[in-house]
Amino acid sequence: xxxxxxxxxxxxxxxxxxxxxxxxxxxxxxxxxxxxxxxxxxxxxxxxxxxxxxxxxxxxxxxxxxxxxxxxxxxxxxxxxxxxxxxxxxxxxxxxxxxxxxxxxxxxxxxxxxxxxxxxxxxxxxxxxxxxxxxxxxxxxxxxxxxxxxxxxxxxxxxxxxxxxxxxxxxxxxxxxxxxxxxxxxxxxxxxxxxxxxxxxxxxxxxxxxxxxxxxxxxxxxxxxxxxxxxxxxxxxxxxxxxxxxxxxxxxxxxxxxxxxxxxxxxxxxxxxxxxxxxxxxxxxxxxxxxxxxxxxxxxxxxxxxxxxxxxxxxxxxxxxxxxxxxxxxxxxxxxxxxxxxxxxxxxxxxxxxxxxxxxxxxxxxxxxxxxxxxxxxxxxxxxxxxxxxxxxxxxxxxxxxxxxxxxxxxxxxxxxxxxxxxxxxxxxxxxxxxxxxxxxxxxxxxxxxxxxxxxxxxxxxxxxxxxxxxxxxxxxxxxxx
RNA sequence: CGGGGAGUAGCGCAGCCCGGUUAGCGCGCAGCGUUCGGGACGCUGAGGUCGGAGGUUCGAAUCCUCUCUCCCCGACCA
Numbered sequence: 229x230x231x232x233x234x235x236x237x238x239x240x241x242x243x244x245x246x247x248x249x250x251x252x253x254x255x256x257x258x259x260x261x262x263x264x265x266x267x268x269x270x271x272x273x274x275x276x277x278x279x280x281x282x283x284x285x286x287x288x289x290x291x292x293x294x295x296x297x298x299x300x301x302x303x304x305x306x307x308x309x310x311x312x313x314x315x316x317x318x319x320x321x322x323x324x325x326x327x328x329x330x331x332x333x334x335x336x337x338x339x340x341x342x343x344x345x346x347x348x349x350x351x352x353x354x355x356x357x358x359x360x361x362x363x364x365x366x367x368x369x370x371x372x373x374x375x376x377x378x379x380x381x382x383x384x385x386x387x388x389x390x391x392x393x394x395x396x397x398x399x400x401x402x403x404x405x406x407x408x409x410x411x412x413x414x415x416x417x418x419x420x421x422x423x424x425x426x427x428x429x430x431x432x433x434x435x436x437x438x439x440x441x442x443x444x445x446x447x448x449x450x451x452x453x454x455x456x457x458x459x460x461x462x463x464x465x466x467x468x469x470x471x472x473x474x475x476x477x478x479x480x481x482x483x484x485x486x487x488x489x490x491x492x493x494x495x496x497x498x499x500x501x502x503x504x505x506x507x508x509x510x511x512x513x514x515x516x517x518x519x520x521x522x523x524x525x526x527x528x529x530x531x532x533x534x535x536x537x538x539x540x541x542x543x544x545x546x547x548x549x550x551x552x553x554x555x556x557x558x559x560x561x562x563x564x565x566x567x568x569x570x571x572x573x574x575x576x577x578x579x580x581x582x583x584x585x586x587x588x589x590x591x592x593x594x595x596x597x598x599x600x601x602x603x604x605x606x607x608x609x610x611x612x613x614x615x616x617x618x619x620x621x622x623x624x625x626x627x628x629x630x631x632x633x634x635x636x637x638x639x640x641x642x643x644x645x646x647x648x649x650x651x652x653x654x655x656x657x658x659x660x661x662x663x664x665x666x667x668x669x670x671x672x673x674x675x676x677x678x679x680x681x682x683x684x685x686x687x688x689x690x691x692x693x694x695x696x697x698x699x700x701x702x703x704x705x706x707x708x709x710x
Numbered sequence: 711c712g713g714g715g716a717g718u719a720g721c722g723c724a725g726c727c728c729g730g731u732u733a734g735c736g737c738g739c740a741g742c743g744u745u746c747g748g749g750a751c752g753c754u755g756a757g758g759u760c761g762g763a764g765g766u767u768c769g770a771a772u773c774c775u776c777u778c779u780c781c782c783c784g785a786c787c788a
Contacts, residue, residue, distance in 0.1 A: 250781070255721095261780065317788070342788090376711065376786070383787085436788040444788085460788065492788095527747055565748040572748095583747055593747085676784095 238573075240508050245451030249503060250380070256511050256574045258498070259380045266378040266385035270495070273574065274381075276519035278388065278495045282368065284420040284517065285390065285493060288412045294364040294392055299346050301369075302337040308345040310471040317437020318342070321373040323385075339372040344438070344464070344490055347393045348472035355476045355486055358397045362405070363486075366392040381499030382456070382710050389494035395474055395486040399465065402487035403441070406463040409491040410443045413459035421497060422514040422626040423447050423504050424633050425458060426705060428681030433665050436490075440465030446680045446705065449503040453636040453655040455680045455707040456500050461491035499710075504629050505598075511575025512597055514625050515618035522548060522614060523576045524556040524592075525567045527583030540587045540607065544580070547611045552618065572597060577621050578614065580605075598625055639703070643694045646706055650675040656707040658683075660691035662698035670695055671706060680705040 238255065241248045253259050258274030270278065286296075302325060309315045323339040326332060340346065351363050368390045378384050392409060396402040410427055417423050425445035435442035439462040447458045468474070469485035478484050505512040515521050526541050528534040541556055548554045555576075557567050564581070571579055581593040591604045594614075598621055605613050636655025640646050646657045661667060661679065671694075672678050682704045691700045 244782090246782070263779085265779065321787070373787080377784095378780095430788075434788070439788075442788060457788080462788080525747095529746055560746090563746050563748085563750060565746085565750085567749090568747095569749050581747065585747080 238508065238510060241451050241506070248451070248506075248508075249499075252502060252506060252510055252573070253380050258502070258511075264385075266375060268378070268380045268384050270388075273519060274498060277498050277501065277513070277517055280517040280519065281416075281420065281495070281497060282390070285412070285416045286368075288416055289366050289390070289392060289409075292408060292412055294366045294394070296367065297365040298367050298369070299343050299350070301340055303340050303343075303346045305336045305338060307349060308338045310345065311438045311468055313467070314344065314438030318373075321375065323372045323374055341371055341373045342490070342492070343367065343371075343391055344393065344468055344488075345472075348395075348468045348474060348488065351393070351395045351486065351488075352473045352475070355395060355474055358476055358478045361395060361397045361476060361486060362401065363395040364392070364405075365394075366390055379499070379710070381502070382496050387494050387496070389492050391490060391492040394489045395469065396489070397476065397478060397484070397486065399463075399487045402465075402489050403463045406441070406443055406461045406489040406491065409489070410445060410459065410461040413461070413491070413493050414445050416493075417445060417447070417458055417497060417500075418626065420514065420516045421501050421504075422516075422622055422629055423458070423497075423500055424626065424630045426633075426681060426683050427685070428683040428705070430460075430681055431663075431665070431668060431679045431704070433668055434679060436460065436462045438464065438467055440467070444681050446707075447500050447504065448633045448636060448656060448707075449500065449710065450506065450632065451503065452653040452708070453632075454653070455656065455705070455709040456496070456503070457680070457709065458497055458500055459491070459493040462489060464488040464490060504632075505625055506575070509569075510573030512625070513575035513577060515577040515622045518575065518577050519553065520555045520574075520576045521553045521618055522555070522578045522580060523571045524554065524580045524582065525564055525571070526556065526558065527564050527581060529584075533584045536584060536587050537582060540582060544582070544592065544607060544610060547607075548614055551611055551615045568595075578617060596621055598628070637705075640694065640706075641691070646671070646677065646694055647675045650677040650706070650708055653708070656680070656705050658703040659694045659706055660689075660700035660702070661704045661706075662693035662696060662700050664693070664696065664698065667693055667695035667698075675706075677706040677708050680707050680709060 238251045239247050257271050259271055260269045262269045318341045322341050325337040354363055355361060370386055370388050372386050375383050375385055394405050414425055414427050417425055425447045427445050430442040430444050441463040443461045444457050445459045446455045449456050466485045466487050468488045474486040475483055476486055502511060524541060526537045528537045545554055577597050579595045586592055590607050593602055594605050595602050638657055640657040640659045646659055649657050668679055686702055688701060693700050
């Protein structure tokens with residue numbers, strides 16, 4: 229290694245974490261700027277990560293009894309406008325189509341910012357009796373929200389997500405469903421992305437426009453230790469049932485309005501994965517969602533060596549293909565060292581180096597991306613050792629992320645400390661809050677930290693609000709957020 | 711939408727203040743040769759509407775006006 233600067237080099241995370249994020253996305257070929265302001269192109273390598281997330285979440289959604297479906301991209305203005313809080317909350321972010329077929333539309337169509345307004349009217353048609361409930365559908369798609377400050381994956385005008393929608397006979401059932409789906413998100417994000425999250429409830433100020441309650445999983449990013457809302461699930465009460473006329477005849481003979489939920493998780497979790505695990509060398513992908521889990525770098529000098537190595541690599545690939553996503557880097561116009569750096573930048577969890585010396589010893593040298601630990605592995609044992617190694621890396625990455633979360637979360641009992649922690653990017657603060665939106669606003673205005681959630685998992689504890697000193701029965705997370 | 715920074719070859723930049731002939735450099739890219747276990751080297755070569763539009767001028771990457779995009783901060787955002 230020289231101290232020469234190459235274009236592939238990244239700025240160090242500690243020097244400028246936001247710039248590191250921008251650089252690593254471009255250099256690892258996850259996404260690129262597009263000619264459309266605020267919209268990014270997701271490149272194949274980035275999309276492959278999202279596809280793995282989709283697979284991992286899709287089966288969990290189906291397991292929960294929800295079926296996939298597809299609803300229109302457009303929503304007529306009058307339909308969108310029916311739920312007052314909902315439209316008020318989304319109004320500034322909605323993109324409108326006013327022309328089509330060569331003429332002005334009689335009524336503008338919104339490009340969906342979310343699909344309650346098109347799905348609920350369909351639910352109204354499908355629900356007649358309590359026997360028709362619950363109605364549970366999910367759609368994978370894109371939505372548009374006119375954001376003014378785009379960041380790749382985290383906030384773009386158009387983004388990719390899934391949105392699930394359900395209708396229930398009782399509020400209790402709806403609430404349980406909202407909580408159940410949030411837990412599916414928690415499980416997916418923790419298990420597949422190796423990102424620990426804190427599940428909880430949003431404050432009134434932070435909840436979804438039109439929701440009774442919003443539940444969220446909050447994850448801590450690396451670098452500045454800001455929070456990222458990584459999935460939300462809403463108990464919509466009967467607000468949408470009432471305005472969209474989702475009525476059913478209950479078993480007691482009464483005609484009632486249905487209770488709804490909606491829940492979404494977007495490709496911003498790809499951004500979370502980048503920020504939680506990445507380091508100065510680039511991405512560090514959790515094996516379970518890494519598009520390439522094992523990259524094999526053959527090493528040879530002369531023709532004869534190439535033949536020998538080739539033969540061994542063929543055997544290795546045969547053994548690994550059934551148990552891992554493998555790629556062999558046969559490029560002969562790159563040195564081995566170059567390839568090492570490039571695949572580390574791209575975050576491939578395991579690299580196998582194999583040269584003539586290894587072939588002679590019937591082994592490969594395996595190198596972990598997360599620790600750079602090098603271990604020789606007998607070719608005969610690869611089919612057993614590699615899956616085990618991937619599991620170990622996945623587990624270790626999760627543990628490392630949990631450590632970061634706990635090391636940068638502090639119980640805080642006074643306002644000055646809270647403000648100082650926010651100013652220092654020290655991490656999350658668990659503090660008492662009386663529940664008054666005015667206190668929440670004061671913190672936000674003065675420190676830029678917002679309430680991220682009221683964690684489900686906490687002991688009852690009497691205390692006094694860090695802002696006004698008023699009575700509080702539990703703590704909330706205050707943190708700066710992306 | 712407000713404040714700041716930046717757009718010159720695929721990437722990173724110099725040139726601009728003080729206009730002047732063929733617009734440079736490093737990396738990358740193509741060909742050939744030597745190399746190859748942590749970002750190799752030599753030779754030859756290709757590659758540019760200087761973000762875009764308009765203006766000033768004999769002459770504009772350079773000066774003026776407008777505009778687009780990206781990055782950061784703020785406001786706003788479930």
